[in-house]
Amino acid sequence: MAGPLSGVRVLDMTSNIMGPYASLLLADMGADVCKIESPEGDSTRSVGPARNKGMSVTFLHANRNKRSVVLDLKKDSGLAALKRMVSTSDVLMYSLRPKTMGKLGLAYQDVCNMNPRLIYCGAFGFGQRGPYADRPAYDDLMQAAVGMPVLQARKSGPPQYVASAFADRVVGMAMSNAIAMALYYRERTGRGQAVQVPMFETFAHFVLGDHLYGHTFVPPIGDWGYERMMSPERKPYRTLDGHVGVSVYTDRHWQRFFEIAGRPEMAADPRYGTLPARMQHVVELFEFLAQIFETRSSDEWLRLLIEADIPIVKMNTPETLLDDEHMKAVSFFSVQEHPTEGSIRTLGIAQEWSESTPEMRYPAPRLGEHTVEVLREYGLAQQEVEAALRDGGARAETRDSSEELNHAQ
Structure with a gap:
């Protein structure tokens, strides 16, 4: 078994980052993901x-361990092929609006x-019981909608987005x-079900746990926003x-740090002795740290704080x-040979498993690279695949349809 989800058939009708990141996590765990x-x-x-x-x-990093199938759902043959695949799949994941899915049958x-x-399983912008149900959504919009730029502004001035597809990847997880x-x-009941994962509500849950x-x-018994996280001084030193x-962070950390910094008397100061007290004086403590860290090299700080068991990393x-x-x-990083893209650096699968160890099975696919072989695996006859290729309902990569069909057989 190449991963705990080996044998699970997933049809991935998502695009961009959010959905493909979700299907990447499933694919890395062994699921047979057909993109x-x-x-x-x-x-x-x-x-x-x-x-x-x-x-x-961007595509290479989000789509390894998947196979690409090109279907034109505006064509009867393409939509019919997808429905045939649905009948023997375990999972259908989509990011189209639910109304669009309904129009497709x-x-x-x-x-x-x-x-x-x-x-x-659908992941889309907003829960379907609210007034925003039909609105489109992207990462930047979700960051703004839940207040992330305002939280950042308390640190650094004008509102700004986090420099990552933060909401997309969180909701993808x-x-x-x-x-x-x-x-x-x-597995317990034998029953499938519909699951909706709205971006707005999911990302709000992620952010508001802190803020x-x-x-x-x-x-209310105070303002919104976790002060320590929003402090402009909360940054690498x-x-x-x-x-x-x-x-x-902990009492013991601070006691040891005050000793290392040559300020042991601060450990006895009631303003800094407990976590609640330090929270009231967090800005001055951050400023103190900023001044102290400028006095030694990064390697020297690493040596001193690692010895004292105070959490530190080099930036x-x-x-x-x-x-x-x-x-x-x-x-974690490895260089692999992609069949068409040459040497590429890949990101490792972070978890370690004592059994069912996940593997790198497929490089990121070329557009339509696996159309023919997958349709045949899902039970379409050779003549059905040929007909779909002829009328444009399905498209294969570069080889002509007869060569693709022979290869699949």
Whole structure:
């Protein structure tokens, strides 16, 4: 078994980052993920550097361990092929708006009639019981909608987004978790079900656990926002020759740090003796740390604080992280040969399993690379595949249909 989800058939009708990140997590765990793409392909095929058209870095990182099937759902043959696949799949995941799925004849009741054991999981902008139900949604919009730029502004000035597809990836993780739990429920009951993972509500849950703060109580007993996290001084500390990330947090951490810093008297100061007291003086403590760290080199601080068991790391860039001694020891980064893209650096599967160890099975696929072989695996006859290829309902990569069919056989 190449991963705990080996043998689970997943049809992935998502695009961009959120859904493909969810299906990546499932694919890395062994699921057989068939990426259903339009003739134009996933938009991320064109995002970032690329050696060949349609194979950008963004796409490469989000779509390994998957197979690409191109179906034009505006064509009867393409939609019919997808419905045939649904009848023998375990999971259908989508990011189209539910109304669009309904127009395609792929609403939950439609697919449940085809396959009552199917897990039908949608991740889209907003929960369908609210007034925003039909609105489109993207990562930046979700960050703004739950207040993330305002939280950042308390640190650094004007509101700004986090420099990552933060909401997309968080909601993608929630989607993969939901699918895994629905599969577990099916193992116990034999029943599939529909699951909705709305971005707005999911990301709000992620952010407000920290920042609802005083508004947790009714009426509020303080402002919103966790002060320590929003402090402008909460940042990597400059040293004599670089920056370090440090978390001096517990009572014992602070006592040891005051000794190392040559300020042992501060350990007896009631303003700094307990966590609640330090929270009231967090800004001055951050300023103190900033001044102290500038007095020594990064390596010297690493040696001193590691010996004192105070959490510290040297700050990396994405480039210097490639040479991090720990990442090298656990082989997180590896260079592999892609059949068309040459040498590419891949990101490792972070978890370690004592059994059912996940594997890198497929490189990120070219558009329509697996159309013919997958359709045949899902039970379409040779003449049905040929007909779909002829009328444009299905499209294969570069080889002509007869060669693809012979290869699949």
